Amino acid sequence: MGRTVKNRKNYDVKPVQRIELSDTNVKKRAVAAVLFLLIGAGLLVFCFVNFLSPGGGWTTVEANRNESDSTEFVFQYFFGANGANPSAENKAVTALYNEITRTQYCVLNEYEEFDGFVNICTLNKNPNKELTVNPLLYKVFSMFAEKNSRYIYLAPVYEQYRNLFFCEDDVFLGDFDPILNSEVRESYKRTLKYVNDPKAVSVELLGDNKVKLAVSEEYLRYAEEEGICSFIGLLWLKNAFAVDYIAEEMASHGYYSGSVSSYDGFVRNFDAYSGTDYSFNLFDMAEGELYHASAMQYVNSLSIVYMRNYPMNSLDVQHYYTLKNGEIRTPYLDIADAMPKASLNGLVSYSKEKSCGEIVLEILPLYIADSLEENTLTALTEKNINSVYFKEGHKICYNEEDLRLSFLYNKDGVSYTGEFVK
Template sequence: MNRYARKKEQYVPKLEKIELSQKNIKLRWVAAIAFFAVGAASLAFALNSYLTPETGWEQIAINGDYGETCADEFLLMYHLGSGEESPSTEKKAVTNIYTDSCEEAYKIFHSETEYNGVGNLAAINAGPNQEVTVDPALYAVLEKLDNHGIRTHYLGPAYEIYNGIFGCTEDYQTADYDPLQNPGLKTTFSEIAGYAMAEETIDLEFLGDHRVCLTVSDDYLRYANTLETNRFLDLSWMKNAFIADYLADALIDGGYSHGVITSYDGYTRNLETQEESFYYQLYDVKPLAQMEYRGPMSLVELRGYPVNAMDRMRYYTLETGAVRVPYLDVTDGLPKAAAGSLVAYSEDVGCGDLLCQILPTYVGDSFDEERLADLAKSGIYGVYPQNGTICHTADAVTITDESIETKHIQ
């Protein structure tokens, strides 16, 4: 083959040049723009349909990473579309209120860390025998405890030690924090309780205009110094009862009252005023039945055992099966739960008042059934399991499992 032979070229058809008509240029531009607009509108509608909240119950989360906040201990469910605003407008407003109030509450009720411009528990602890101006919400809470005769929050030094037990992973670690295993610690807790119970040793003076003075005797100051602590006041396991009220009040003041606020440790504020049934899970170590109720309602649950994963932060179960509860009895400083569980509820008061009323009934050596029954006269009711029967102090209670026997305590 001749190496200089001409290569065979691939056939390529000749392209015909088409001249576009210059007529109706504007019309074509209008059509193109219209087509683009329709496409953009369709995309926007699709995104809007995906992102816009629908009417109904929805969990509300705080805005992004908001720093120090109590939001991880609470759940807010809100019934969007119940008000006059659109669901999206309503969700934005509720989210903003919830975000701000969670951050505020975290700082106000903190017993260890002081924050600039915030009169909190830590500020009171840092200045014994000095006048301190505190946040109005904290002032109201401390005054409420005082009016109810509750002195559990004066066990701060004991809680500072005892709460370490909930960080333990092995039984051998618990003796450093458990007064029921450690005789020396039991003596220490008894001494702290003795100080806490004596008004002449430690007490809060309410001076008006949100000013308080924590009076602490010289003897107790010296004793606290030996423990290397100044945490005289600590709401500990009671704290979230008052935070639940704080969050609820913030929403109500903002004009939003179609939500349910629940803490991981048993405090619920149901703000819903519409005719709708709600169900509260009752336990007898394991799930027992559900109680039906209607809002608005405050509910407080105290238990002598853990039931969920988050309870590991406030209960410790020894290998023997014994459970260490978060509640310390102010009379002797020892952890106690007088019954398996108790759910108290009321339409008339918040979680804080409710807790103050039932605390002496539950945290002690014996369950005061008579006192609990007497609270029904004030619109505060209790439900608790006893030998397979659900006891209740209200005239009637609706339980989802009709096979479970109920008993009216009066």
């Protein structure tokens, strides 16, 4: 499993507010282009007009890029909402945002170590050693343990598989794609033997933020033979915990009038008090076309997770690859067989009670599957997690009875309808 992609590039670029679509159906493509200019990388549209005042109002806050992945996030804050001096508040919030984004970047990093931080990279380099980690990382490990999820141990397989996203041509996919290459598929399955075995690898939670990445001697030997360097990782889930941390740290410091979203579909709106109406755009991929089917309305704070099996923005080159025949490879590997899967084109799950991390751990096994277990998804409403998804025939299905849809797409002979699922 020690192969790497040829001519691999680093894509450290600022998100652009556009989407590449096919050359077909120019009218829909033009509409989508305008829409994405509006939603940008964060996918979150704020419905406000009358709140703005000189020096205050909603502002996009940008963090220093040094030792940060801030280009992956859109952070917006309403300055002066509670009578505070907008200029002073902006300065304080920006400084705190810089500190928070750097902390989460250093703590959750799987590829690089940083002075003063014991992160995922550190743990992978020090198996079977007791180490003290940042409370953020301890909390993340605790959440996986509570859900009995072993997805973080899929790291060695994902590290090989993700190379295909950086391939410059389909001819290079064979070294990494389990769909195209049976040898690769069998190689991944051999590694899954250890991935799914708690006796082979596990993160032991020892209390007081102390952990130990316990790895068996057999797995260590196998890893050395196969060139495996990563036993654990957050893979494509990292930004779920990043936006949670950013929002929760802001709130803990008394800042409650903002929202942070990532390019890959994780949103934490932590506006607790303003009563502002917000809107989250709902898109559907149908018959090879991307439709802005509707938008769901909500008030105040909300956590949103948007999983999709198609790319939508420039940074998605890190997680998606489109073959010449139109097939798309996604980051969603099934831990049972290491095959990329998606039970739906897109799934939006949200909650006023749960964090993005909690939501994604609940829906992950439902989305990364051959087909959707609709009853199980609906049952999550008992855990205060609601969902919106699409069915054939341009149906928007939702399981929150009081959900407000601001409009339904009805153009060019395509009409969307809403359907409440009990």
